Amino acid sequence: MSLEAWQPPELAEPIDNSKNPIDARGADWSGKIIAAINLQGARLSRVDLRCTDLSNCNLENADLKLAKYNRQTRWPQDFDYKKSGAIGPGAKLDAMFLSGADLRYMDLRGASCMGTYLSGANLSGAILDGIRMISADLRCAVLQGAMCRGTRFTGAQLNQADFRGADLSEAGLEGAETIEGADFCLAIGLDQIAAELLRRPYKELDCWNPFTRNTTRKSLEWHLNQPPVGGDGKS
Known part of the structure; x- marks a missing residue:
């Protein structure tokens, strides 16, 4: 040619x-x-x-x-x-290298992401409900506004992950390998587990996220300071 x-x-x-x-x-x-x-x-x-x-x-x-x-x-x-x-609903993505991938607003319901490399990936607005992200690498991943209802993060690396505004209702964050530098400000569904996550080591909680300009501790304490919905008759 x-x-x-x-x-x-x-x-x-x-x-x-x-x-x-x-x-x-x-x-x-x-x-x-x-x-x-x-x-x-x-x-x-x-x-x-x-x-x-x-x-x-x-x-x-x-x-x-x-x-x-x-x-x-x-x-x-x-x-x-x-x-x-x-990449899409039901995809078998176990152990795949998706670092830095642009996955904004993708529907990944039913996908398998065990051990998937997603460091630096942009998952803003993605639908991740019910996915098993066991041992996944989500370091510096952006999950702003993502739907993570019931998503399992057991053994996942969440260093510097940006969960601001994400829906984490019933998500399994307790078993994450680390949440060092992760930002959970304005996320939904953390009212019940924020206190438990705040018992993690200070090294994780007091880590500064240079992108969101926040610490993990501060982002979790934000949830403890919110009035309960309907508690004052105004919410």
């Missing part, structure tokens, strides 16, 4: 290319209805496939690592997309 005819992969369109596997790394194919084209061996890492219809495509040996999908994505019959490396 001549240099003049080359185009970056992120601009690639889902068209039939019988000579060479399609290279569409980072492309936005969201919402597209894709015809019956051969995507065998295609390089589709980081492609946005949310609300995309791929049901008539051949995805054998396609590289889907870090591709994004949702509940409206349609896959070929019998294609095991949950184990393809793509």
